[in-house]
Amino acid sequence: xxxxxxxxxxxxxxxxxxxxxxxxxxxxxxxxxxxxxxxxxxxxxxxxxxxxxxxxxxxxxxxxxxxxxxxxxxxxxxxxxxxxxxxxxxxxxxxxxxxxxxxxxxxxxxxxxxxxxxxxxxxxxxxxxxxxxxxxxxxxxxxxxxxxxxxxxxxxxxxxxxxxxxxxxxxxxxxxxxxxxxxxxxxxxxxxxxxxxxxxxxxxxxxxxxxxxxxxxxxxxxxxxxxxxxx
Amino acid sequence: xxxxxxxxxxxxxxxxxxxxxxxxxxxxxxxxxxxxxxxxxxxxxxxxxxxxxxxxxxxxxxxxxxxxxxxxxxxxxxxxxxxxxxxxxxxxxxxxxxxxxxxxxxxxxxxxxxxxxxxxxxxxxxxxxxxxxxxxxxxxxxxxxxxxxxxxxxxxxxxxxxxxxxxxxxxxxxxxxxxxxxxxxxxxxxxxxxxxxxxxxxxxxxxxxxxxxxxxxxxxxxxxxxxxxxx
Amino acid sequence: xxxxxxxxxxxxxxxxxxxxxxxxxxxxxxxxxxxxxxxxxxxxxxxxxxxxxxxxxxxxxxxxxxxxxxxxxxxxxxxxxxxxxxxxxxxxxxxxxxxxxxxxxxxxxxxxxxxxxxxxxxxxxxxxxxxxxxxxxxxxxxxxxxxxxxxxxxxxxxxxxxxxxxxxxxxxxxxxxxxxxxxxxxxxxxxxxxxxxxxxxxxxxxxxxxxxxxxxxxxxxxxxxxxxxxx
Amino acid sequence: xxxxxxxxxxxxxxxxxxxxxxxxxxxxxxxxxxxxxxxxxxxxxxxxxxxxxxxxxxxxxxxxxxxxxxxxxxxxxxxxxxxxxxxxxxxxxxxxxxxxxxxxxxxxxxxxxxxxxxxxxxxxxxxxxxxxxxxxxxxxxxxxxxxxxxxxxxxxxxxxxxxxxxxxxxxxxxxxxxxxxxxxxxxxxxxxxxxxxxxxxxxxxxxxxxxxxxxxxxxxxxxxxxxxxxx
Numbered sequence: 054x055x056x057x058x059x060x061x062x063x064x065x066x067x068x069x070x071x072x073x074x075x076x077x078x079x080x081x082x083x084x085x086x087x088x089x090x091x092x093x094x095x096x097x098x099x100x101x102x103x104x105x106x107x108x109x110x111x112x113x114x115x116x117x118x119x120x121x122x123x124x125x126x127x128x129x130x131x132x133x134x135x136x137x138x139x140x141x142x143x144x145x146x147x148x149x150x151x152x153x154x155x156x157x158x159x160x161x162x163x164x165x166x167x168x169x170x171x172x173x174x175x176x177x178x179x180x181x182x183x184x185x186x187x188x189x190x191x192x193x194x195x196x197x198x199x200x201x202x203x204x205x206x207x208x209x210x211x212x213x214x215x216x217x218x219x220x221x222x223x224x225x226x227x228x229x230x231x232x233x234x235x236x237x238x239x240x241x242x243x244x245x246x247x248x249x250x251x252x253x254x255x256x257x258x259x260x261x262x263x264x265x266x267x268x269x270x271x272x273x274x275x276x277x278x279x280x281x282x283x284x
Numbered sequence: 285x286x287x288x289x290x291x292x293x294x295x296x297x298x299x300x301x302x303x304x305x306x307x308x309x310x311x312x313x314x315x316x317x318x319x320x321x322x323x324x325x326x327x328x329x330x331x332x333x334x335x336x337x338x339x340x341x342x343x344x345x346x347x348x349x350x351x352x353x354x355x356x357x358x359x360x361x362x363x364x365x366x367x368x369x370x371x372x373x374x375x376x377x378x379x380x381x382x383x384x385x386x387x388x389x390x391x392x393x394x395x396x397x398x399x400x401x402x403x404x405x406x407x408x409x410x411x412x413x414x415x416x417x418x419x420x421x422x423x424x425x426x427x428x429x430x431x432x433x434x435x436x437x438x439x440x441x442x443x444x445x446x447x448x449x450x451x452x453x454x455x456x457x458x459x460x461x462x463x464x465x466x467x468x469x470x471x472x473x474x475x476x477x478x479x480x481x482x483x484x485x486x487x488x489x490x491x492x493x494x495x496x497x498x499x500x501x502x503x504x505x506x507x508x509x510x511x512x513x514x515x
Numbered sequence: 516x517x518x519x520x521x522x523x524x525x526x527x528x529x530x531x532x533x534x535x536x537x538x539x540x541x542x543x544x545x546x547x548x549x550x551x552x553x554x555x556x557x558x559x560x561x562x563x564x565x566x567x568x569x570x571x572x573x574x575x576x577x578x579x580x581x582x583x584x585x586x587x588x589x590x591x592x593x594x595x596x597x598x599x600x601x602x603x604x605x606x607x608x609x610x611x612x613x614x615x616x617x618x619x620x621x622x623x624x625x626x627x628x629x630x631x632x633x634x635x636x637x638x639x640x641x642x643x644x645x646x647x648x649x650x651x652x653x654x655x656x657x658x659x660x661x662x663x664x665x666x667x668x669x670x671x672x673x674x675x676x677x678x679x680x681x682x683x684x685x686x687x688x689x690x691x692x693x694x695x696x697x698x699x700x701x702x703x704x705x706x707x708x709x710x711x712x713x714x715x716x717x718x719x720x721x722x723x724x725x726x727x728x729x730x731x732x733x734x735x736x737x738x739x740x741x742x743x744x745x746x
Numbered sequence: 747x748x749x750x751x752x753x754x755x756x757x758x759x760x761x762x763x764x765x766x767x768x769x770x771x772x773x774x775x776x777x778x779x780x781x782x783x784x785x786x787x788x789x790x791x792x793x794x795x796x797x798x799x800x801x802x803x804x805x806x807x808x809x810x811x812x813x814x815x816x817x818x819x820x821x822x823x824x825x826x827x828x829x830x831x832x833x834x835x836x837x838x839x840x841x842x843x844x845x846x847x848x849x850x851x852x853x854x855x856x857x858x859x860x861x862x863x864x865x866x867x868x869x870x871x872x873x874x875x876x877x878x879x880x881x882x883x884x885x886x887x888x889x890x891x892x893x894x895x896x897x898x899x900x901x902x903x904x905x906x907x908x909x910x911x912x913x914x915x916x917x918x919x920x921x922x923x924x925x926x927x928x929x930x931x932x933x934x935x936x937x938x939x940x941x942x943x944x945x946x947x948x949x950x951x952x953x954x955x956x957x958x959x960x961x962x963x964x965x966x967x968x969x970x971x972x973x974x975x976x977x
Contacts, residue, residue, distance in 0.1 A: 076706050077699065079631065098744030127735060127743045149631045151706070155713035158628040159721050166389040168454045169310065169380045186727040193731055222724050223630045237308065244307050244382070250717055251386035255481055259390050262453050265417040269424055273358060281358045282329030397851040399916045400772065400842045468770065475769050475844070482848035486943055490852050493915050496879040500886055504820060512820045513791030538937050539930065541862065560975030589966060589974045611862045613937070617944035620859040621952050648958040655962055684955050685861045712948055 055093060055120060058084045059109040061144075062093035065232040069148060070101045072240050080148035081126040083112075084232035085136050087143070090114055092136055096123035116195065127194065134198025135228065139212045144232030146239040152246035153225035153239075156180065160221045163245060165262050166252045170245045171270035172281075173216075178242060179208055180219040201226060217242045286324060286351060289315045290340040292375075293324035296463040300379060301332045303471045311379035312357040314343075315463035316367050318374070321345055323367055327354035347426065358425065365429025366459065370443045375463030377470040383477035384456035384470075387411065391452045394476060396493050397483045401476045402501035403512075404447075409473060410439055411450040432457060448473045517555060517582060520546045521571040523606075524555035527694040531610060532563045534702045542610035543588040545574075546694035547598050549605070552576055554598055558585035578657065589656065596660025597690065601674045606694030608701040614708035615687035615701075618642065622683045625707060627724050628714045632707045633732035634743075635678075640704060641670055642681040663688060679704045748786060748813060751777045752802040754837075755786035758925040762841060763794045765933045773841035774819040776805075777925035778829050780836070783807055785829055789816035809888065820887065827891025828921065832905045837925030839932040845939035846918035846932075849873065853914045856938060858955050859945045863938045864963035865974075866909075871935060872901060873912040894919065910935045 065082040069075040078101070083094035093109040110121035116133035118125060126132075132145050156163050162177035163170075170178075181204035188196035201218050205211075216238045217227040227238035252259050274281040296313040300306040309332070314325035324340040341352030347364040349356060357363075363376050387394050393408035394401075401409075412435035419427035432449050436442075447469045448458040458469035483490045505512040527544040531537040540563070545556035555571040572583030578595035580587060588594075594607045618625050624639035625632075632640075643666035650658035663680050667673075678700045679689040689700035714721045736743040758775040762768040771794070776787035786802040803814030809826035811818060819825075825838050849856050855870035856863075863871075874897035881889035894911050898904075909931045910920040920931035945952050967974040 076702060096745065097742075124742065124745055151709060152713065154629060154631055155710050155717055158710060158714040159718035161718055166453070167385060169385060183725060183728065186725070189727040189731050193735070222628070222728060240307060247382060248386050248389060250713060251383065251481060252389040254485065254716065255386055256390035256392055263414060263417070265420040266414065266453060269420050273424070280328075280355065283327065283355055397915070398847060400847055471769060478844055479848050479851060482845065482943060483851040485947065486848055487852035487854055494876060494879070496882040497876065497915060500882050504886070511790075511817065514789065514817055538933060558976065559973070586973065586976055613940055614944065616860060616862055617941050617948055620941060620945040621949035623949055645956060645959065648956070651958040651962050655966070684859070684959060712944060716947065 055086065055089070055091065055111045056106075058086045058091075058093040059106050059111070061232050062095065062109045063104065063106040065144065065146070065236050066095045066104060067101060068233070068236045069146075069239075072236070074148045074150045074239055074243060075101070076149070080146070080150075081128055082144065082146045082232055082236060083126075083129075083132045083136075084144045085142070087140070091119050092132060094125050094129055094132060096121070097126050099123065128197075130192065130194035131198040131201075131226070134195055135201065135226075138198075138202050139228070141213050141230065142228045142235075143230050144235040145226065145228045146232075146235040147224065147226050148239050148243075149224040150239065150243040150246075152250060153219065153243050154223075155250070156246050157219040157221060157224050163219070163242075163249045165267065166249055166259055167262060168266060168270045169248060171262055171267045172274050173238070173241050173245070174214060175267050175271045176210065176215055178217055178219060178245065179204060179210060179215065180221055183221040183223075197223075286317065286320070286322065286342045287337075289317045289322075289324040290337050290342070292463050293326065293340045294335065294337040296375065296377070296467050297326045297335060298332060299464070299467045300377075300470075303467070305379045305381045305470055305474060306332070307380070311377070311381075312359055313375065313377045313463055313467060314357075314360075314363045314367075315375050316373070318371070322350050323363060325356050325360055325363060327352070328357050330354070359428075361423065361425035362429040362432075362457070365426055366432065366457075369429075369433050370459070372444050372461070373459045373466075374461050375466035376457065376459045377463075377466040378455065378457050379470050379474075380455040381470065381474040381477075383481060384450065384473050385454075386481070387477050388450035388452060388455050394450070394473075394480050396498065397480055397490055398493060399497060399501045400479060402493055402498045403505050404469070404472050404476070405445060406498050406502045407441065407446055409448055409450060409476065410435060410441060410446065411452050414452040414454075428454070517548065517551070517553065517573045518568075520548045520553075520555040521568050521573070523694050524557065524571045525566065525568040527606065527608070527698050528557045528566060529563060530695070530698045531608075531701075534698070536610045536612045536701055536705060537563070538611070542608070542612075543590055544606065544608045544694055544698060545588075545591075545594045545598075546606045547604070549602070553581050554594060556587050556591055556594060558583070559588050561585065590659075592654065592656035593659040593663075593688070596657055597663065597688075600660075600664050601690070603675050603692070604690045604697075605692050606697040607688065607690045608694075608697040609686065609688050610701050610705075611686040612701065612705040612708075614712060615681065615705050616685075617712070618708050619681035619683060619686050625681070625704075625711050627729065628711055628721055629724060630728060630732045631710060633724055633729045634736050635700070635703050635707070636676060637729050637733045638672065638677055640679055640681060640707065641666060641672060641677065642683050645683040645685075659685070748779065748782070748784065748804045749799075751779045751784075751786040752799050752804070754925050755788065755802045756797065756799040758837065758839070758929050759788045759797060760794060761926070761929045762839075762932075765929070767841045767843045767932055767936060768794070769842070773839070773843075774821055775837065775839045775925055775929060776819075776822075776825045776829075777837050778835070780833070784812055785825060787818050787822055787825060789814070790819050792816070821890075823885065823887035824891040824894075824919070827888055828894065828919075831891075831895050832921070834906050834923070835921045835928075836923050837928035838919065838921045839925075839928040840917070840919050841932050841936075842917040843932065843936040843939075845943060846912065846935050847916075848943070849939050850912035850917050851915060856912070856935075856942050858960065859942055859952060860955060861959060861963045862941060864955055864960045865967050866931070866934050866938070867907060868960050868964045869903065869908055871910055871912060871938065872897060872903060872908065873914055876914040876916075890916070
């Protein structure tokens with residue numbers, strides 16, 4: 054019944070170590086089936102080399118376990134909140150990738166310095182501030198989802214255009230229409246994060262990318278007359 | 285009819301992930317056949333693991349597609365302009381390699397600090413300034429080629445001696461007599477870029493290489509009495 | 516008689532090159548059998564590719580060799596002192612991993628900047644000061660163990676909660692209930708060390724993690740109502 | 747007649763890409779047979795994947811080719827000078843490894859910050875100054891050997907205790923009693939160079955290692971009562 058999203062979630066999770074985005078079990082991917090109102094997510098703390106399709110846990114958008122013998126990722130409620138409130142997303146990836154996490158710990162947005170960044174989004178990669186003590190002591194992972202959503206609202210960001218965020222002091226989350234797109238966005242974030250740190254090291258006065266280039270690179274990949282890729 | 289350059293272009297493109305110069309599809313190599321006035325280039329957005337020889341797209345030096353079922357790389361017009369105006373080059377490589385891109389984002393030339401650099405060129409690696417809004421909003425990839433050519437002219441650089449450039453805010457381009465030489469130059473640029481960033485970190489007052497060493501290393505590899513390599 | 520810990524020690528040592536934590540023979544893991552009062556440790560200077568189970572050396576908690584044809588790791592006495600005084604540990608890993616060693620050479624504690632760190636310990640990763648000349652000229656490796664223990668006592672740290680340390684000017688040691696847990700902690704230390712160095716590079720004023728987040732992340736992984744992992 | 751050193755030189759050269767010390771052909775190892783007054787060295791510009799034992803070139807200590815169909819490494823005369831004047835060495839490795847080269851370009855000695863360094867030498871890793879224009883325009887590679895030897899003499903360094911050097915603006919050379927020891931020393935230099943750069947980044951006021959620790963670590967590995975390794 055949930056075989057398709059379990060296979061997809063398994064496949065997506067296995068990309069994380071291949072792309073060098075995780076150490077041990079520090080990451081998780083989920084894939085949603087909106088027609089059934091559920092998502093499949095990695096079980097908590099299971100090493101990637103031991104992972105199998107049937108270990109994926111099925112959870113609904115309230116965070117309730119629907120099927121599965123293992124406990125789901127400890128970040129499951131964050132995934133549930135994002136799926137519930139952002140209806141256009143079909144997959145979410147969370148990692149503690151090295152450079153993305155260092156920017157999150159620095160509590161800074163990643164400045165848009167070049168076209169590698171502009172090929173994927175037209176703004177800085179936003180860093181949501183660390184959560185309040187009330188949110189942390191309350192339903193923590195649930196509130197992490199709201200911290201992301203609230204930050205997007207206060208900054209007037211559109212989750213369909215900006216498919217990634219840093220949670221201050223914590224680490225990156227990325228999403229997309231599919232699970233594999235969210236994995237792709239996680240890898241893009243890590244590369245852009247490394248390039249931005251190096252750019253500031255090489256030239257502390259490096260300017261942001263000019264508006265015309267930002268718009269151009271976004272449009273050639275995502276605009277109505279996009280000509281990147283095969284469709 | 286174009287089998288030879290298609291095979292060569294395929295082979296060259298496959299070197300990019302092996303050399304760690306690309307993430308996903310962020311790069312492309314083309315190989316020219318000057319007798320036929322065309323070049324073979326990677327199709328746009330096709331992952332390296334799915335690439336095959338017959339997917340290579342044949343394009344003429346005006347940027348028109350001559351043969352191929354897939355859309356060519358979105359950077360195709362930049363390749364076309366360079367082939368058209370610089371008659372001595374047979375291959376071009378474009379990547380978003382990490383250190384080269386960070387220098388491009390920093391909008392700085394890469395200073396010549398040592399013999400690793402001088403073995404390959406006698407000047408700093410030039411960084412062309414970001415393009416004007418008119419160029420960006422016009423025929424962007426076409427103008428990127430002219431931005432490179434104009435910068436070489438204004439700086440009195442010879443494309444046969446300086447086989448690489450950074451496009452400000454964007455990323456590196458490299459070229460050479462053959463496709464594989466352009467791939468080689470891309471890898472050299474990335475290594476030299478990393479060494480230069482580290483050199484400035486270790487010694488912010490590090491001096492440029494002295495003239496006598498620049499000339500010596502160039503001549504032993506490229507001069508009339510070169511004695512590096514086997515011919 | 517000691518077959519089980521020899522196999523475990525062999526297996527743990529072989530993880531070090533796989534995890535990128537050692538160059539050549541710059542590291543060692545030991546595994547204790549408390550019922551027999553001994554531990555198995557890597558022989559000194561043997562390359563990982565030549566290592567075998569029966570080369571593991573059996574040593575008691577005073578540092579005396581009990582069984583084995585080869586000389587044990589030169590750091591054996593440090594392991595013996597830690598096993599003797601800290602009865603709750605079953606495995607110890609010592610490496611010269613790149614970032615951990617750089618922090619040790621910097622003689623600084625690694626600040627707790629994020630949840631990756633807080634998932635594993637609630638304090639900065641302590642750096643014991645370089646040893647006195649008397650300790651160095653005396654029974655050096657034996658005294659290294661005491662330097663670690665004394666630093667934990669003076670800083671009121673609990674070795675069951677803080678399972679890792681930097682020895683100033685030297686390199687990291689990590690431990691745990693089992694050998695594989697100590698290897699795991701060594702890899703965590705290296706990753707956290709790299710993230711912390713990058714965090715300070717990106718934002719020299721980066722603040723420490725707030726208390727509520729430190730407590731939350733520790734408790735969800737290690738507290739009475741922990742919900743990370745499968746038990 | 748020279749089969750043994752040709753095999754050894756081949757084996758040693760093949761370690762360089764495995765250890766991540768070279769890009770393309772940017773490195774070479776030689777192995778000497780002192781009874782015959784010759785050494786075997788890598789041919790110039792041959793990629794490692796195409797290298798074979800019988801391509802190794804036999805050269806005498808004056809730099810004359812004794813046997814071999816290919817042109818020897820362009821650095822051959824530097825090797826010859828070192829073998830001729832330093833009778834205790836049996837192997838030499840030259841690389842353009844990333845961190846070692848960055849320090850050479852920085853024209854700074856690598857400070858002794860920790861025991862990883864002190865396990866191998868008791869002084870900073872010396873950086874010979876860039877050569878004079880006369881030396882460069884004269885017999886360049888021959889003079890590079892003298893630049894190294896002269897620097898050791900002026901600094902009162904013993905090549906048997908300090909088995910590595912940076913040539914300012916150029917890159918590292920390392921040597922040892924055997925070819926494989928010189929390869930080992932090249933890898934140690936690269937790791938120590940990376941750790942030192944990170945140490946200064948983390949703590950710009952990081953102090954040098956104290957004398958007692960320098961002596962202790964050297965003696966436990968190399969002194970009369972050394973107890974590191976198996977003999």
